[in-house]
Amino acid sequence: MMAITVKFLGGLRQEMGMASTTLWLPDDATVADLEHRLRALGLDLDARKNIAVLNQRGLSQWPPDRRLAPDEVVMVFPHIAGGS
Amino acid sequence: MFSGGYSGRMLRINLTTRQCSIEPIPEEKLRLFLGARGLGAEWYSREVAPQVKPFDPENKMAFFTGPMTGTPLVSTTKFELTTKGPETGHYLCSNSSGNFGPRLREAGFDGLILEGASERWTAVVIENEGVKFVDDDDWQGLAPMEARARLLDQLPKRPTKWATMSIGPAAENQVAFAAVFVDDGRAFGRGGGGAVLASKKVKALAVWGDKSVPVADAAKCKEIAENARTDLKTSRAKHRQLGTAQLVEPINELGCMPTRNFQTSWEVPEKVQGVYAQTLHDRYYVRNYACYRCIVACGQVGEVKEGPFAGATARPEYESIGLLGPSCGIYDMAAVIAANELCDQLGMDTITAGNLVAMVMELFERGLISAQDNEGLEVRFGDGQALLEMLRYIAQRRGLGAIIADGTRGILQARPEWGKFILHSKGMTFAAYDPRGFHGMGLAYATSARGACHNVGGYTVSEELMGKKYDRFAVEGKGQLVKTLQDNRAYIDSLGLCTVVRGAYKFSTTPTPETLLAITGYDFAPELMMIGERISNLERVILVREGVSRQDDALPPRMKEAVSNGPVAGHFISDQMLDVMLDEYYAVRGWDAQGKPRPETLQKLGLAEVPAPV
Numbered sequence: 028m029m030a031i032t033v034k035f036l037g038g039l040r041q042e043m044g045m046a047s048t049t050l051w052l053p054d055d056a057t058v059a060d061l062e063h064r065l066r067a068l069g070l071d072l073d074a075r076k077n078i079a080v081l082n083q084r085g086l087s088q089w090p091p092d093r094r095l096a097p098d099e100v101v102m103v104f105p106h107i108a109g110g111s
Numbered sequence: 112m113f114s115g116g117y118s119g120r121m122l123r124i125n126l127t128t129r130q131c132s133i134e135p136i137p138e139e140k141l142r143l144f145l146g147a148r149g150l151g152a153e154w155y156s157r158e159v160a161p162q163v164k165p166f167d168p169e170n171k172m173a174f175f176t177g178p179m180t181g182t183p184l185v186s187t188t189k190f191e192l193t194t195k196g197p198e199t200g201h202y203l204c205s206n207s208s209g210n211f212g213p214r215l216r217e218a219g220f221d222g223l224i225l226e227g228a229s230e231r232w233t234a235v236v237i238e239n240e241g242v243k244f245v246d247d248d249d250w251q252g253l254a255p256m257e258a259r260a261r262l263l264d265q266l267p268k269r270p271t272k273w274a275t276m277s278i279g280p281a282a283e284n285q286v287a288f289a290a291v292f293v294d295d296g297r298a299f300g301r302g303g304g305g306a307v308l309a310s311k312k313v314k315a316l317a318v319w320g321d322k323s324v325p326v327a328d329a330a331k332c333k334e335i336a337e338n339a340r341t342d343l344k345t346s347r348a349k350h351r352q353l354g355t356a357q358l359v360e361p362i363n364e365l366g367c368m369p370t371r372n373f374q375t376s377w378e379v380p381e382k383v384q385g386v387y388a389q390t391l392h393d394r395y396y397v398r399n400y401a402c403y404r405c406i407v408a409c410g411q412v413g414e415v416k417e418g419p420f421a422g423a424t425a426r427p428e429y430e431s432i433g434l435l436g437p438s439c440g441i442y443d444m445a446a447v448i449a450a451n452e453l454c455d456q457l458g459m460d461t462i463t464a465g466n467l468v469a470m471v472m473e474l475f476e477r478g479l480i481s482a483q484d485n486e487g488l489e490v491r492f493g494d495g496q497a498l499l500e501m502l503r504y505i506a507q508r509r510g511l512g513a514i515i516a517d518g519t520r521g522i523l524q525a526r527p528e529w530g531k532f533i534l535h536s537k538g539m540t541f542a543a544y545d546p547r548g549f550h551g552m553g554l555a556y557a558t559s560a561r562g563a564c565h566n567v568g569g570y571t572v573s574e575e576l577m578g579k580k581y582d583r584f585a586v587e588g589k590g591q592l593v594k595t596l597q598d599n600r601a602y603i604d605s606l607g608l609c610t611v612v613r614g615a616y617k618f619s620t621t622p623t624p625e626t627l628l629a630i631t632g633y634d635f636a637p638e639l640m641m642i643g644e645r646i647s648n649l650e651r652v653i654l655v656r657e658g659v660s661r662q663d664d665a666l667p668p669r670m671k672e673a674v675s676n677g678p679v680a681g682h683f684i685s686d687q688m689l690d691v692m693l694d695e696y697y698a699v700r701g702w703d704a705q706g707k708p709r710p711e712t713l714q715k716l717g718l719a720e721v722p723a724p725v
Contacts, residue, residue, distance in 0.1 A: 036364060037357030037388060038349030076346070078576055083365065083678045084583070085576035104361040105349045106573060 029054055029097040031061060033068070036104035039077065043068075052095060059091035061101065070103055079103045112138045114632030115327035116178035117146075122220045124235060124242060126311050127168065127227030131242045136221055143717060145635070146177030148204050148604035149646045150222060151193030155202060156649055158224075160724045161656045165197040165303070166285065166310040168228040174215070175222040177607025178631050181213030181324040181403075184336045184616075185343065186609040188212060188403035196302035197287040198463065198518045199538040199562045202653045203302040206566070206604050208402035209293030210274035211318060217271075218320030229312040234262050237318040250314035254456040255279045255292035262315045269319050276316045279458020281506040282309035287518030288463035288540075292455070296400060296410070296426060300460045302539065302561055303518065327632030335626055339615040340406055347407045350611060351399065354411040355429035356388035362433070366678035367548035367572075369438040369541065371476075371492050372469035373534050373669055376545035377677025378437060385442035386432050395444060400426050407611060415445040419496065425451035430565075433543025434465025439472060439498055446495025453499055457506035466540035467515045467522075468501045470532045479529075486510035531668045537562035537659070547670060548679040549575045551589040554692040557664045558593065558706075560650035566610070569596030584679075586688045590695030595620055598643030605646065645716040648700075648708050652721050661706045664693055 034047045050064050058081065065079060065086075066072060072079055072086070079086035080102045113119075119141070123132045136150070144153045154173050163169045172194040179187045190212030196203030215223060218239050225235075234245040245265060250258055258277040266273055275294055282289035282305035289305030290298045299305075326332050349357065362368050366377045384390060391413050400410025415423040425448045427435075435450040436442065454461045472492045474480045482489045486509055490497040504512030514525045519538040523530050534541040539562025546553030551571035559568030574592055575583040581592055599620050603610050606618065606627075617623040624636035635642070670684045697704065701712030713719050 034364070036360040038353045040389065041352065042349070078361075078573065080361075080365065080576060085578075087577055088579060088582065102361065102364055105357060107350060107355060107357050 028052065029056070029095065031095060032098070032100045033065065034100060034102045036102055037107065038105050039103055056095050057091060058086065058089045058093045058095065061095060062086060062091075065101070065103065076106055077103055078106055112142060112633055113327070115325045116182075116627070116631030117141055118216065118219050118221050118325065120220050121222035121224060122237065122242070123224040123226065125227045126225060126229040126313065129244060133240065142633070143642070143645065145602060145605040145639075145642050146221070147175050147180070147189065147191035147607055148193075148206065148601060149642060150175040150605070151191045151204055152202075152646055152649045152653065154222075154224070155193050156653055156721055156724070158724050159195055161658070163195060165195045165200065165307055168311070170195045170307060170310070171224060171226040172304070172307055172311070173222060173224050174211075176212045176216050177605050178627065180607030181216040182326055182630055183329075183332055184404070184626070185339045186402065186405040186407065186612040187607055188405065189604070189607050189609055190215070191604060192291065192299040192304050194304055194307050196304060196561070197285070197306050198301070198303045198520070200520055201537065201561075201657050201659065202650060203304065203561055204567065204604070204650070205299040205302050205304055205561075207291070207293045207297050207299045208609060209297040210272065210403050211276055211293050211316075212607060213324070213403050214274035214318045214320060216320075216324045217322050218318055219322050225311060225313065228310065232312050232314050234315040234317065235313060236262075236266065237316070239320050239322070247314075251283055252280055253314070255458050256295060256456075258315045259292070259295065262317055266317060271319070273317045273319045278305040278308050278314060279456060279506075281457045281459045281516075282306050284506060284508050284516065285309065286459060286506060286516045287521060288460040289458050290460050292458065297402060301462065301564065302460075305458055326630050328629045331625070331629035335616070335629055339612065342615040343407055343612055346614060347409070347611065350409045351407050353388040353392055354409045356391050356411060356427060356432055358429040359383065359432055360387050362544065363437070364678070365548055366674065366680075367545045369433055369469075369534070369543055369545055371440045372438055372466075372473040372532065373541070373545055374473065375675050375677060376548055376679055377674075378442070382442050383437065386436040386444050386447055390444050391427065395448060397424070402609065405609065405612070409611060413444070413448050415448050418445055420445040420449035423449035423452045425449075425455060427451045430543045431461035431465070434462050434469070435498065438465055438469040438543070440492030441495055441498065443495055446498065449495065450498050450502060453502050457502060459502070459506060462542060463518065463540045464502055464505065466534060467505070467518075468498055470529065471501060471511060471515065473532050474529065480511070484511060534667050534669060535563055536665060536667075537663055539563050544572065545674070546666070547674050547682045547684060549583045550586055550684055550688065550692070551575050551581065551583070551592050553666055553670060553684045553689065554589050554593045554696060555596070557666055557689065557693070558597075558696060560647065560654065566600060567597070567604075569593045569600060571596060584682060586691045587695070589692045590697075591699050593696060594699050597647050598640055600643070601646040602639045602643035605642065641716070645718060648713060648716055649718055649721065651702070651706070651708055652713070652718065655707050656723060659706075661693065661704070664706055665689070
């Protein structure tokens with residue numbers, strides 16, 4: 028098993044009640060497995076509600092079958108644009 | 112053509128002669144340019160000549176509403192200022208919330224034009240078709256909110272509140288980035304519209320009317336409003352809880368936070384959390400602030416209760432936090448609130464003020480200037496008190512503030528050697544995103560119609576993280592992305608609707624018809640993206656007339672330097688990379704290699720004949 032850290036940023040920290048959590052995934056887990064587990068946490072990754080970023084790149088931009096590496100970090104934050 | 116959405120009238124006030132006239136707005140113009148930003152660009156193209164300078168009496172100001180402004184739907188608060196702005200010396204469009212737009216429509220007008228200049232300091236009061244002037248030389252020196260209060264004290268009570276616009280001392284001193292404040296807290300922040308209003312000796316305006324804003328199908332509007340309320344309660348819930356300040360954390364974690372005048376783009380989170388949204392909420396939050404008919408109420412009013420900044424109250428948005436905070440090396444939310452409040456009192460744009468104080472801080476850090484150059488004041492990164500003092504110096508044109516007050520263009524003229532420390536495009540300073548972390552944002556800044564702006568230029572952040580074909584560090588594909596976002600934004604800015612809620616009305620790149628059909632009786636949906644494209648092209652025609660070409664679609668030298676630390680360490684945007692993006696952008700826009708719209712492009716958009724103003 029390998030540990031993937033999930034960091035909740037912005038309002039998601041409040042909503043999830045924690046700043047981060049650790050997901051334990053099989054050694055051969057892929058990006059698709061990670062996305063499945065994030066959704067299982069109750070995270071809405073659709074409808075432009077939240078943005079998930081794995082290793083500094085949008086989660087949806089990685090090939091779904093890309094194998095995860097141990098100790099990778101995924102950040103999730105609300106879809107919000109800045110004011111001026 | 113239209114059975115609602117417009118009165119089809121605009122009010123013109125000549126401040127020199129104090130004559131007023133009511134003029135029709137032809138339906139065809141409304142169909143082609145929709146409203147607000149679109150109508151402003153169309154008007155500017157006819158009435159503001161290229162050779163006119165921002166503070167000339169010949170410069171004019173237009174305030175146009177959109178078909179949604181003031182209608183019974185949610186968040187229909189927006190209206191647009193169009194003028195020649197002192198920050199860039201070119202066409203300026205600026206968008207604000209507040210009650211003024213809706214009240215102007217209740218007075219019976221879709222737009223207001225100010226031309227000429229008053230001899231004495233005055234306030235303009237519009238009540239339905241009546242216009243009067245309140246001359247008062249004691250207006251001078253008042254903060255925008257003080258001027259507003261003083262004017263309101265002199266106005267008769269009406270069943271609903273008067274709406275106001277006002278300016279502060281920075282505008283009176285012709286600071287190139289002075290803002291126009293709307294009611295008690297919204298603003299036309301960017302570009303220096305406040306200084307233009309001051310050049311006309313108008314300290315404030317007030318408007319009230321007793322008319323209903325016309326809509327084609329009132330029952331359908333009510334239904335759409337109810338659905339939007341239901342949608343926004345869940346879809347924008349976090350926006351309501353914590354506001355745009357939530358961006359501080361992810362933007363820093365993604366390595367795109369302006370840090371110490373963009374010398375880098377990341378700082379350790381333990382330090383940055385001092386200016387997180389959660390910190391604002393836990394330690395300083397007092398209440399939410401809502402604009403006209405908005406249930407999101409995303410404004411987070413914060414008050415400092417103790418310490419050196421005790422008593423300060425402001426509503427810091429992400430941009431203000433980024434530029435007055437990390438870009439100035441400041442990670443104390445109390446100092447940011449105090450600086451934000453002071454900018455509001457002086458009447459200055461927080462984004463450019465923060466950028467230019469950060470530049471001064473870097474000049475001190477590099478030993479290129481000393482306290483002797485600045486009336487004894489040292490301004491160092493991380494020093495909140497010095498930040499406040501420098502903001503006062505700028506507004507009062509004291510010390511180095513005498514140069515900084517003239518904005519990028521003035522600084523480049525007086526001290527060209529400081530140019531490499533100013534982060535700007537076409538004279539307007541960067542918003543709080545370092546494009547070395549999202550290269551599409553660099554193209555957005557470079558090509559935005561009003562200089563470096565994340566809104567008018569195109570907010571690429573989400574697409575560069577979520578779009579399958581947009582690697583944030585790639586340059587390919589960014590031309591199409593930025594064009595699409597700019598055109599989308601151009602029509603949204605023309606609706607009279609806050610962009611935060613656009614999703615609730617399906618105003619995407621593939622909009623649905625029902626909302627505008629219910630308001631105007633006309634199906635705009637199939638034309639909206641083309642209206643956006645028409646506006647973008649007309650704005651470019653204006654800029655080309657004013658001398659803008661490819662060499663002005665540029666990024667500052669710092670973007671060529673690799674980021675030194677954090678998640679985007681090693682990334683930069685070279686001239687060649689920008690050229691690739693510009694070539695693609697010009698090609699998808701139908702512009703030539705110098706960034707001039709081709710005749711066939713203008714023909715396609717119905718812009719073949721754009722007569723130059725006399």
